[in-house]
Amino acid sequence: xxxxxxxxxxxxxxxxxxxxxxxxxxxxxxxxxxxxxxxxxxxxxxxxxxxxxxxxxxxxxxxxxxxxxxxxxxxxxxxxxxxxxxxxxxxxxxxxxxxxxxxxxxxxxxxxxxxxxxxxxxxxxxxxxxxxxxxxxxxxxxxxxxxxxxxxxxxxxxxxxxxxxxxxxxxxxxxxxxxxxxxxxxxxxxxxxxxxxxxxxxxxxxxxxxxxxxxxxxxxxxxxxxxxxxxxxxxxxxxxxxxxxxxxxxxxxxxxxxxxxxxxxxxxxxxxxxxxxxxxxxxxxxxxxxxxxxxxxxxxxxxxxxxxxxxxxxxxxxxxxxxxxxxxxxxx
Amino acid sequence: xxxxxxxxxxxxxxxxxxxxxxxxxxxxxxxxxxxxxxxxxxxxxxxxxxxxxxxxxxxxxxxxxxxxxxxxxxxxxxxxxxxxxxxxxxxxxxxxxxxxxxxxxxxxxxxxxxxxxxxxxxxxxxxxxxxxxxxxxxxxxxxxxxxxxxxxxxxxxxxxxxxxxxxxxxxxxxxxxxxxxxxxxxxxxxxxxxxxxxxxxxxxxxxxxxxxxxxxxxxxxxx
Amino acid sequence: xxxxxxxxxxxxxxxxxxxxxxxxxxxxxxxxxxxxxxxxxxxxxxxxxxxxxxxxxxxxxxxxxxxxxxxxxxxxxxxxxxxxxxxxxxxxxxxxxxxxxxxxxxxxxxxxxxxxxxxxxxxxxxxxxxxxxxxxxxxxxxxxxxxxxxxxxxxxxxxxxxxxxxxxxxxx
Numbered sequence: 001x002x003x004x005x006x007x008x009x010x011x012x013x014x015x016x017x018x019x020x021x022x023x024x025x026x027x028x029x030x031x032x033x034x035x036x037x038x039x040x041x042x043x044x045x046x047x048x049x050x051x052x053x054x055x056x057x058x059x060x061x062x063x064x065x066x067x068x069x070x071x072x073x074x075x076x077x078x079x080x081x082x083x084x085x086x087x088x089x090x091x092x093x094x095x096x097x098x099x100x101x102x103x104x105x106x107x108x109x110x111x112x113x114x115x116x117x118x119x120x121x122x123x124x125x126x127x128x129x130x131x132x133x134x135x136x137x138x139x140x141x142x143x144x145x146x147x148x149x150x151x152x153x154x155x156x157x158x159x160x161x162x163x164x165x166x167x168x169x170x171x172x173x174x175x176x177x178x179x180x181x182x183x184x185x186x187x188x189x190x191x192x193x194x195x196x197x198x199x200x201x202x203x204x205x206x207x208x209x210x211x212x213x214x215x216x217x218x219x220x221x222x223x224x225x226x227x228x229x230x231x232x233x234x235x236x237x238x239x240x241x242x243x244x245x246x247x248x249x250x251x252x253x254x255x256x257x258x259x260x261x262x263x264x265x266x267x268x269x270x271x272x273x274x275x276x277x278x279x280x281x282x283x284x285x286x287x288x289x290x291x292x293x294x295x296x297x298x299x300x301x302x303x304x305x306x307x308x309x310x311x312x313x314x315x316x317x318x319x320x321x322x323x324x325x326x327x328x329x330x331x332x
Numbered sequence: 333x334x335x336x337x338x339x340x341x342x343x344x345x346x347x348x349x350x351x352x353x354x355x356x357x358x359x360x361x362x363x364x365x366x367x368x369x370x371x372x373x374x375x376x377x378x379x380x381x382x383x384x385x386x387x388x389x390x391x392x393x394x395x396x397x398x399x400x401x402x403x404x405x406x407x408x409x410x411x412x413x414x415x416x417x418x419x420x421x422x423x424x425x426x427x428x429x430x431x432x433x434x435x436x437x438x439x440x441x442x443x444x445x446x447x448x449x450x451x452x453x454x455x456x457x458x459x460x461x462x463x464x465x466x467x468x469x470x471x472x473x474x475x476x477x478x479x480x481x482x483x484x485x486x487x488x489x490x491x492x493x494x495x496x497x498x499x500x501x502x503x504x505x506x507x508x509x510x511x512x513x514x515x516x517x518x519x520x521x522x523x524x525x526x527x528x529x530x531x532x533x534x535x536x537x538x539x540x541x542x543x544x545x546x547x548x549x550x551x552x553x554x555x
Numbered sequence: 556x557x558x559x560x561x562x563x564x565x566x567x568x569x570x571x572x573x574x575x576x577x578x579x580x581x582x583x584x585x586x587x588x589x590x591x592x593x594x595x596x597x598x599x600x601x602x603x604x605x606x607x608x609x610x611x612x613x614x615x616x617x618x619x620x621x622x623x624x625x626x627x628x629x630x631x632x633x634x635x636x637x638x639x640x641x642x643x644x645x646x647x648x649x650x651x652x653x654x655x656x657x658x659x660x661x662x663x664x665x666x667x668x669x670x671x672x673x674x675x676x677x678x679x680x681x682x683x684x685x686x687x688x689x690x691x692x693x694x695x696x697x698x699x700x701x702x703x704x705x706x707x708x709x710x711x712x713x714x715x716x717x718x719x720x721x722x723x724x725x726x727x
Contacts, residue, residue, distance in 0.1 A: 038404060041337055041394035049404055050389070086685040086726070088606045088629075128409040129401075166685040166726045171604035250644055251605035261598075261607055 007076030008158050014069050019151040021062040026144040028055050029137035038129060052133060056121055059140070063114040066147065070107045070274070071267065073154070078258055084167055090255040091170035091183075099157035106150040108274075113143045115278030116285055123286060123302055127294035170253035174238060183238070187252035191240040191332060198236040202318045205229040209311045213304060219287045226280025226310055233273055233317065241321050244328040265324070269317060276313035279306040334361040334384060334495070334526070339393035341379050341551075353379040354390070355551040362544070363494075366517060366527040368537045371548035377530040378499055380548070384528065385497045386414035415443060419488030423500035425480045427472045433483045434459065434468040441490050458486045462516070478509040485516060495526040502533045514539045588666050592617070592657070593625035602626050602644040603633040604684060611683045613664055619655040620648060630682040631658045631674065631690055632723050639717040658690035661700065670712045673697035676723075677707025686723040688715065 003009070028051050035044055077090035077100070087093050094100030117139050124132035173181065176188040205225040212222045237254045245257055245265065258266030283306050290299040341354040353376045361367050361384070369377045382388045384395060386402060395403045402413055427436045437455045459468050462482045467475060475483065481501070488496055496517075502510040510533065518541045520527050531537055537545050547554040588594065595617075597609045608615055608627040616634035619625045626645070628634040634656065641650050656669035661680075667690065674688040675697050681687065689706075691697035697709045 041390075041392060041403070043340070043392040046389065046392060046403070053407065082610075085681045085683070088604065088683070125406065125408070128405055130404075130406065166681065168724075168726065169604050169606070169684060172724065246600065246605055248600060248602055248605050248644075249646060250603070251600075253605065256605055 003158070005076070005080065007072070007079050011069065011072055011076050012155060012158055014065055014072065015151045015154050018062050018066055018069070019148055021058055022140075022144045022147050025055050025059050025062070026140060028052075029140045029144075032137050033134060033141070036133060049130075052130065056125070056136075060118060060121060063118050066114040067111055067118075070111045071271065073104065073107055074255070074258060074270075078255065080161075083163060084165070086167045086169050088169050088171075088256070089253060089259060091173050091253050092167045094157075094255075095167045095173060096162070096165055097157060097160045099153050099160060103150060103153040103157050106146065106153060110143065110146055110150055111274055112278055112281060113139070113146065115275070116281055117143060119278070119282035119302075119306070120285060123289065123295060123298065126298040126302075127292070129294050131292045131294045132289065170255060171251060174252040174254070176250070176252065183252075186235055186238040189235065189239045191243070194236060194239045198232055198240075199318075201225075201229050201232045202314070205314060206311060206318075209307055209314070213307045213311065216300070219283055219303060219307075222307065223280050223284035223287075226277060226283075226314070229314055230273055230277035230280070236321075237269070240332075241325070243332070244325040244330050247328055247330045249330065249332065265320070269320065272313040272317045276310040276317070279310035279313070282306050283310075333363050333398065334528075335396040336360070336384070337394045337396070339380070339383060339390045339395065341376070341383065341388075342391045345391065353551055354383075356393070357551075357553060359546065359553060361526065361528060363526050364521065364524055365543040366521055366529065366541055367544045367546065368542050369528070369530045369546050369548055370532055370537050371554075372532070374550075375548040376551040377548055381497055381499055381528065381530055385418045385420060385495075386410050415440065416491060417493050417495055419491070419493040419496045421481075421484050421488050421496065421498035421501050423503050425484040427480055427483055427487070429472050432469050432471060433464065433475065436472065436483060437487045437490055440487060444491065455486070455490060458489055459483070462486055477504050478506075478512075481505060481509070481513070493525070495528065496520055498527070498529045500531055500533075501529065502531065502536055507535065510535050514541050517541050589657070592655070592666065593619065593623070595627050599627045601628045601633050603628065603636045606683060613659060613661070614682050614687070615657075615659050615666070616669070617655075617657040617666065618653055619657075620652045621654050622652070630684050631669070631688040632682070632684055632686075632720055634658065634669065635688070635715055635717075635720045639720070660692045660696075661689050662691065662696050667692045672712065674710050674712075674715065675701050675704075675706040675708070676710065676719075678704040680704050684724075686725065688720075688723070 028048075032048055032052060036048060037045055074090050077093040081087040081089055081093045084093060084096060087096070094104060117136070120132055120136050120139060124130060124136055174183040174187045176184065205222070205228070208218055208222045208225050212218045234254070237257075238252050242252050242254060242257060243249055245262060255266070256262065257269070258264060283303050286299050286303050286306070289295055292299075336357050336359050339354055339357045340352070343349075343351045343353060357376075357380060369380060371377055379388075383390050383403075389403055393403070394401055397413070397417065402410065405413065427433075428439070434452070434455055437459060438451050441451050441455075456465065456468055459465055462485065464479065464482055464486065467479055467483070472480065472483070481504070502513055505513060514536065517527055517529070521541065529536060529542075536542070595609060595612075595615060597607070599608050600606060601608055606629045608629050611629050614630045616628040616631050617625060618628075618634060618637060626637065628637065637644050638650060638653070638656070641648050641652075657666040658669045658672055659665065660667045660672075669690070672690040672692060673694055673696075674690055676688060678689060678701065680689060682689075688710075689700065691700060694709070700706060701709060
């Protein structure tokens with residue numbers, strides 16, 4: 001009975017909690033968006049002020065859980081692979097029905113949104129007059145339906161798992177020759193030019209981040225660069241980084257690196273990458289807010305912290321990748 | 333100046349025990365003056381005091397302090413305002429048993445992160461100003477009623493607040509000590525502080541120190 | 556006891572202990588291998604699909620090259636995929652460099668020569684990679700398996716071709 005697997009239960013439970021809390025919070029969010037008026041002393045306004053304290057706190061924990069759920073999902077899929085013929089890692093498990101990969105992609109997107117919301121919420125809490133309250137709940141209004149859809153997809157995936165299906169192994173999903181999915185297209189990218197492009201992106205991103213940190217200019221550019229770094233890194237993992245980690249010239253799978261046999265290096269790389277991406281996007285979200293009176297002194301400090309966080313993580317990612325390529329027994 | 337705009341406070345709203353403590357209070361409390369709120373018990377004096385002192389929030393209405401709106405402040409900012417702007421003197425002195433008078437006095441200053449030696453020096457000096465220097469290392473349980481009241485006053489002053497709030501400060505004091513208390517209040521005024529007192533003790537509200545008396549009844553100001 | 560006899564006693568004890576331990580070690584392997592053949596390690600991965608072969612001891616296949624290097628697979632199917640395109644999965648090597656090929660007999664669970672094995676196709680037994688060529692050391696056991704598990708055909712090594720191997724990758 002697949003449903004009794006602790007990983008599956010944990011994922012579904014988390015998904016349910018998050019979805020329910022989203023609905024509850026979105027309900028109050030709509031109220032706040034419609035009736036909030038800091039100048040008014042009406043009873044409704046004071047009730048909303050009290051309510052937002054509770055709702056924001058609940059949402060902070062819920063969104064933190066959402067961040068965790070991305071990795072919990074991958075971990076569970078990886079953990080389940082021995083149960084399915086043809087699956088040797090999470091890639092195979094996710095391919096068992098049509099909902100596995102869409103759930104993953106939506107989870108990745110929602111990770112970024114959840115992270116941005118947490119940054120926005122933190123900034124809002126630093127101001128004495130709830131300066132970002134409407135923006136915060138407007139973002140919630142956008143995120144909530146996406147998270148609900150994600151919950152539906154996740155339930156459809158886990159409840160639709162059948163043990164009598166043979167799934168494709170990641171060798172063929174990410175094969176550079178056979179197959180015509182996105183995985184194969186990414187795997188087929190020529191490694192040589194890709195290595196140049198990757199390191200070029202690393203250099204530009206780290207340089208622009210350092211410049212922004214020291215001079216305070218070019219924040220938007222760095223934010224954009226960090227998104228490019230994020231996407232490039234994921235493509236690079238499939239294109240060539242994985243080959244060096246596995247020491248296999250044809251194995252492009254981005255999921256096998258989370259396995260224990262590879263010292264869980266996948267989690268290290270992906271967690272660093274995703275958090276850095278959130279920090280990068282967070283910078284672009286905060287910069288336009290620096291004019292707000294109650295946040296004037298707070299925003300620069302926050303953007304600096306986000307910059308340093310993302311720089312350290314990007315640099316760490318690039319270092320670990322470079323080390324693994326250099327120390328690898330594979331010679332391309 | 334402390335400005336109240338149509339402040340209402342309802343307890344247990346929606347339930348059978350719903351009780352309206354304040355029914356729309358609008359008033360201005362002048363700076364550097366001594367204001368007394370008086371009225372029968374249940375008239376809302378203590379409730380009003382706790383709202384002004386940032387210890388609770390109204391159900392409706394606003395409170396502004398020197399133009400700055402304080403009732404909508406998020407929790408962390410409210411506690412910050414309360415800590416820095418107000419000193420509280422309670423009817424029951426509300427000192428903490430088991431620690432010394434000096435430690436009680438220093439307590440409200442801890443969150444501000446001052447160096448302990450400087451704080452200790454200041455606290456001892458303030459205690460000296462009210463003739464309590466010999467009692468600084470005494471446990472609270474050993475102090476007399478009047479001494480405890482004075483320790484409470486020093487505690488209220490430790491963060492050098494602009495406003496002193498006192499709730500029935502003379503309720504447990506004899507006549508001599510009550511007069512002493514009003515002298516201390518006169519000192520506050522001389523130091524530039526605002527003082528807000530609730531009392532139904534005529535010794536307080538008929539004192540020459542008092543600049544304004546506001547009468548409350550059933551949650552509203554009586555004209 | 557004098558120190559010389561004590562030393563002698565300890566030496567004898569140590570040798571006996573080591574010999575005894577040595578006797579236990581080979582018994583931990585899951586299945587029988589021909590003597591002199593390089594042995595599977597936990598870090599060995601199938602060069603075709605990247606699977607860790609130690610997890611599937613009943614399906615191990617092996618190719619040994621003339622330079623002594625050895626590759627392990629999670630089934631005969633992947634071994635054949637490597638065999639039909641050696642340079643793709645191991646650049647610099649060719650089929651002519653191969654000295655030995657082994658597959659695991661399904662019933663006996665021991666390595667047998669791949670070139671003389673009998674392969675059953677179309678049965679309802681699935682390997683780690685899905686549909687497989689199931690190896691047997693002789694015709695009788697292959698036939699017995701075919702009848703027990705609804706196999707469709709038995710083929711020999713020279714009949715195995717790449718399109719046939721690739722057709723085993725279907726998901727049904």
